[in-house]
Amino acid sequence: MADVDAALDAAGLKNAKVREYVKYWAEHTGAAGVEVISASDDARLIRESLEAGEIQPAGEGLYYSRSYVKDTARSEERTIVATNNPSDAGVYNNWRPAAEMRPLLEQRMRGASAGKTMYVIPYLMAAPGSPLEAYAAGVELTDHRTVVLHMIRMARVGVDYVDNLADPNSFVRAVHVTGDLENLGQGTPDDQRYFVTVADERTILHFGSSYGGNALLGKIAHGLRQAAYDGWASGKFLAEQFMLLGITDKQTGRKYHICGGFPSASGKTNLAMTLAPDSLGERYHVEFYGDDIAWLWVDPDDGKLYGMNPEFGVFGVAKDTNETTNPTALDAIGPGTQALFTNIAYNELTHEVWWEGKTPGPPEDVTGWRDWTGELISERSDANLGEPWAHPNSRFTTTLTTVPNIAADFDSPKGVPIDAIIFGGRTRDREPLIRAITDLAEGVYDGLTLGAEATFAAEGVEGQLRYDPMSMRPFMSYPEGPYAAHWLKIVGAASEQPIFAHVNWFQRHPEDGHFLWPGYRENLRPLIWLMQLKNGEVTGRATPVGIIPTADELHLDGVDITPEDLETILTIDNARWQQEIGFRAKHLEQFPGLPEEIWQAHRRVAAALEADITEPQEQAPKMCHTRRQKG
Ligand code: OXD
Ligand code: MN
Numbered sequence: 001m002a003d004v005d006a007a008l009d010a011a012g013l014k015n016a017k018v019r020e021y022v023k024y025w026a027e028h029t030g031a032a033g034v035e036v037i038s039a040s041d042d043a044r045l046i047r048e049s050l051e052a053g054e055i056q057p058a059g060e061g062l063y064y065s066r067s068y069v070k071d072t073a074r075s076e077e078r079t080i081v082a083t084n085n086p087s088d089a090g091v092y093n094n095w096r097p098a099a100e101m102r103p104l105l106e107q108r109m110r111g112a113s114a115g116k117t118m119y120v121i122p123y124l125m126a127a128p129g130s131p132l133e134a135y136a137a138g139v140e141l142t143d144h145r146t147v148v149l150h151m152i153r154m155a156r157v158g159v160d161y162v163d164n165l166a167d168p169n170s171f172v173r174a175v176h177v178t179g180d181l182e183n184l185g186q187g188t189p190d191d192q193r194y195f196v197t198v199a200d201e202r203t204i205l206h207f208g209s210s211y212g213g214n215a216l217l218g219k220i221a222h223g224l225r226q227a228a229y230d231g232w233a234s235g236k237f238l239a240e241q242f243m244l245l246g247i248t249d250k251q252t253g254r255k256y257h258i259c260g261g262f263p264s265a266s267g268k269t270n271l272a273m274t275l276a277p278d279s280l281g282e283r284y285h286v287e288f289y290g291d292d293i294a295w296l297w298v299d300p301d302d303g304k305l306y307g308m309n310p311e312f313g314v315f316g317v318a319k320d321t322n323e324t325t326n327p328t329a330l331d332a333i334g335p336g337t338q339a340l341f342t343n344i345a346y347n348e349l350t351h352e353v354w355w356e357g358k359t360p361g362p363p364e365d366v367t368g369w370r371d372w373t374g375e376l377i378s379e380r381s382d383a384n385l386g387e388p389w390a391h392p393n394s395r396f397t398t399t400l401t402t403v404p405n406i407a408a409d410f411d412s413p414k415g416v417p418i419d420a421i422i423f424g425g426r427t428r429d430r431e432p433l434i435r436a437i438t439d440l441a442e443g444v445y446d447g448l449t450l451g452a453e454a455t456f457a458a459e460g461v462e463g464q465l466r467y468d469p470m471s472m473r474p475f476m477s478y479p480e481g482p483y484a485a486h487w488l489k490i491v492g493a494a495s496e497q498p499i500f501a502h503v504n505w506f507q508r509h510p511e512d513g514h515f516l517w518p519g520y521r522e523n524l525r526p527l528i529w530l531m532q533l534k535n536g537e538v539t540g541r542a543t544p545v546g547i548i549p550t551a552d553e554l555h556l557d558g559v560d561i562t563p564e565d566l567e568t569i570l571t572i573d574n575a576r577w578q579q580e581i582g583f584r585a586k587h588l589e590q591f592p593g594l595p596e597e598i599w600q601a602h603r604r605v606a607a608a609l610e611a612d613i614t615e616p617q618e619q620a621p622k623m624c625h626t627r628r629q630k631g
Pocket of ligand 1: 074212213292315
């Protein structure tokens with residue numbers, strides 16, 4: 001039996017509420033010992049993990065780990081938001097009564113950490129001094145040392161973050177118990193895993209995984225689900241799965257901040273870490289704030305909308321990260337950064353790492369290389385030769401400060417004023433390069449109807465999106481109607497309204513399928529146009545679904561694009577849009593209590609499209625023709 005008091009005393013942890021919580025769970029899970037963690041413990045924990053074989057060296061100051069083969073991603077089906085109020089049930093939050101889930105999780109966790117150390121990780125999901133600090137403190141308890149290493153990179157970790165709380169009880173209780181991974185029936189009808197946020201009790205209970213968002217509880221469970229619920233319940237803020245970047249115009253000295261949501265596989269991390277294209281580098285400097293989460297609020301003193309990234313690190317998808325797609329990320333996981341890799345391919349002789357898309361092909365000499373499951377590549381059977389070396393959801397974990405263009409004020413407690421909120425899916429047709437929206441309700445409507453193409457045909461109707469409102473579908477913690485109302489209320493309170501925009505880097509040629517826009521660093525150009533539009537320096541062209549740049553308003557020097565492709569991505573395909581409006585109506589009808597402003601926005605856009613179709617030749621001669629052929 002662990003001597004909890006001795007461990008807490010040794011760490012100088014005084015908060016009586018935290019001590020009570022740790023004692024309860026140490027006893028309940030049967031942990032053999034308790035250890036309180038601060039970020040300064042990292043080097044020691046790394047040494048211990050290397051000695052125990054839990055991680056392996058991957059070059060100077062770099063480390064590699066593998067997770068259990070059936071534990072490689074978040075599980076949406078096993079993730080639940082529980083509260084004491086049935087009216088908190090939404091379409092996406094998988095709501096269950098707290099009175100049902102708490103006992104179930106307690107039962108799963110009873111004695112389940114026997115023989116293991118319980119690590120106590122006090123953390124803060126904010127810069128200290130943030131106006132949202134009261135919602136940011138938490139204490140994760142975990143029985144997995146690699147999870148501790150990840151949390152130290154992803155959150156601000158230390159005893160002081162919970163010892164000086166204005167209200168000693170106002171920390172999120174985040175309990176992570178790994179369980180017997182080999183006997184949990186992952187993905188079967190007898191699945192034992194549960195990932196539960198008891199939102200109105202500010203308690204997170206995750207059982208049955210040691211991977212990513214299932215186990216690093218500061219990130220998604222607290223930073224998104226719990227924080228979104230707290231932001232709504234307090235009426236004070238929004239917590240969204242958004243990236244956040246800054247653009248400085250060196251000529252005028254003005255700095256802009258843009259945040260926004262992208263469903264997975266739509267290039268959010270690459271955009272967050274982008275650099276200015278060479279030809280614009282003299283004038284514009286881009287800074288990185290965050291790639292995954294933003295909390296947004298209005299400062300009552302100046303009436304501006306502010307945003308901040310509550311995380312302290314990046315948990316990025318490794319696949320396809322390379323010098324073209326994301327050179328900044330490669331620097332952030334280079335020698336000496338203390339980055340941790342999970343589930344990529346590893347060479348046990350040279351300690352090199354590799355993932356699909358890092359280089360055009362895998363290393364030619366396969367000596368020493370093992371795939372993410374630990375199999376030697378040289379021993380693969382013929383049937384397995386074509387299998388990926390890295391898991392598609394393999395990751396790198398590194399702190400924000402390793403990112404070369406991290407913003408100088410990333411740690412500012414005040415946050416940064418938000419100029420624009422953008423949404424972007426992966427859409428092969430219909431969505432232009434960028435369309436700006438100046439009306440709040442239309443902007444929120446656009447976020448609610450965000451989606452990405454279904455990844456395989458069986459999942460959906462041709463041309464129909466898998467909707468992912470605000471890119472929050474897996475993280476919604478309260479019902480969608482009140483969620484939309486809360487958006488209107490928070491952003492509506494700002495005296496200076498942000499501009500909204502929808503972007504799409506992924507439109508393809510209907511015949512040969514090539515991407516019409518080169519993407520990556522060039523994506524800065526439409527964002528610069530958006531800032532110029534907000535400043536009244538350009539006017540764009542009004543369409544039923546927003547304002548689109550004219551070709552000469554975009555700074556296109558050095559961009560490899562044909563005039564035809566450019567015209568296509570700066571045009572509205574009215575027929576496809578009218579079809580989309582039908583899909584949208586069905587999507588929104590699922591959400592009871594959706595504010596009337598959202599329905600009015602929907603009807604306004606629908607009516608504008610109908611009015612517009614009477615003049616298709618003027619609107620988009622080429623585009624309409626091509627798309628109709630496609631059917
Ligand atoms: C996610 C993540 O799962 O950011 O969305 O890890
Ligand atoms: Mn994410």
